[in-house]
Amino acid sequence: MSAVAPAPVRPVHGLFAIVGFLVCVELASGVLQGYYTPIYSDIADHLVIKDADVNWFEAAQLVVSALVVPPLARLGDLVGHKKVLLVSTAVTALGSWVLAFAPGFTTFLVGWAVQGAYVVWLPLEIAIIHRRTAGTGRQAVLTRRAAAILVGALELAVIIGALTSGALVEATSMGFLLALPAIVVTAVFFVVWWGIEDVPGDATGGYDWGGLVLITAALGLVMGGLIAIRVQGPGSPLAWALVALGLLALVPFARYELGHPEPMVDVRLLASPGQWPVQLTAFLFGMSVLGAQIPLSTFARTDPDTAGYGLGADASFVSTLIGVYVVFLAIGAFTLPLTARLLGPRGALVLGALLVAVGYGLWLPLHDSTGQALLNMAIAGVGSGALVAALPATAAAAAPADRTGFATGMTNATKTVGGAIASSVFAICLASAGSIKDPVKGHAPLSGYLTVWAICAVAALLAAVALWLMPRGPEPGAPPTLEA
Helix, strand or coil: CCCCCCCCCHHHHHHHHHHHHHHHHHHHHHHHHHHCHHHHHHHHHHHCCCHHHHHHHHHHHHHHHHHHHHHHHHHHHHHCHHHHHHHHHHHHHHHHHHHHHCCCHHHHHHHHHHHHHHHHHHHHHHHHHHHHCCCCCCHHHHHHHHHHHHHHHHHHHHHHHHHHHHHHCCCCCHHHHHHHHHHHHHHHHHHHHHHCCCCCCCCCCCCCHHHHHHHHHHHHHHHHHHHHHHHHCCCCHHHHHHHHHHHHHHHHHHHHHHCCCCCCCCHHHHCCCCCHHHHHHHHHHHHHHCCCHHHHHHHHHCCHHHHCCCCCCCHHHHHHHHHHHHHHHHHHHHCHHHHHHHHHHHHHHHHHHHHHHHHHHCCCCCCCCHHHHHHHHHHHHHHHHHHHHHHHHHHHHCCCHHHHHHHHHHHHHHHHHHHHHHHHHHHHHHCCCCCCCCCCCCCCCHHHHHHHHHHHHHHHHHHHHHHHCCCCCCCCCCCHHHHC
């Protein structure tokens, strides 16, 4: 009994150190997400490829991101979240080093796809914190606060990464430039190795290989079809056939998982009142946070004297626009504990979704000046930052202890799939006249951009409705006096 007595106190003292080490991981994640964006054209020159071929990097990593999260999240629940965090960090470091020494396009593409393993980092970190705070009496509150810190660090690192690569691209070789992210990720591997305690997983049972094969087949077919739509256009029979087969494959997958004692994807848990609003919100939120970035960039670069719309911005202003958006993402993440205290956890989520809806909705009447663009992205950024931080923490709070890694991981998986679907839909919206990738030679119609923003706004409103339907009750682990 004496060994058990200090348990409620020990996690609180250890939590600060753990969050500090995990902040280092998110700093590396932010570097990976922001570092390459300003130098895509330079990478294309380095590999002697066309700028349009860079889109294959995004497509390859998107497929990997959607496929690796469910199995790795489940593996974390089984063997321990630190072990899987180490493995995913090692794989990400390997992919990053491949980029630094890739002799050509194919090798670089493989390295870029492998680097996509980093998408499971944040869900695993939330699961680690959620478990570490068990027994404190404030598990959900502390997890939410830690998630806000992690996401804030991530968004600030995106800016740092973008500024660093933009400043060094003219001053050093491409090989050295591409090696810097690899060095950062490699260092983080040892930070995790040394700084995070190794705790066995809570889940029991074996690994659901049958479920892994079925979900991989379903997601692979859907993602392959979406990529085919982007490459071949919406008139491709092959593309739609792949999407249809992928959706049909979900039926036997769901039946198989419902009958499995330890499923790869816990369908029953996802359908529970505390989970489905969160996962649906992640899917809808992915449409704007992942799918709308290219349309926003091409709209800003379009010359209004030529197309009759656009901001006529150069690359430096687009970087400023992205920077403003990311800064307000960080603000939304850092202020999440305050808004959750004032409005409650559910109210904070609903407010975040509504801000995203307002931000993109304002693009419909306000898109004629840079000031209007900055205002729109600032509002959407605050809401997006709150959702990025709150969704995995909320999923963890509504999951049993042996499924926290799975629940948090699924928020990233559904967000990725939502972004992929939206990206293809937006490509169709903007392809009726010209190209979304070349705003100089071919201009998409303004109505296409208006459709994109309308879809993002409506998706965010639907997310707010779904979140409002979440059950309101005492947070898991919270004393009744806190609710009073």
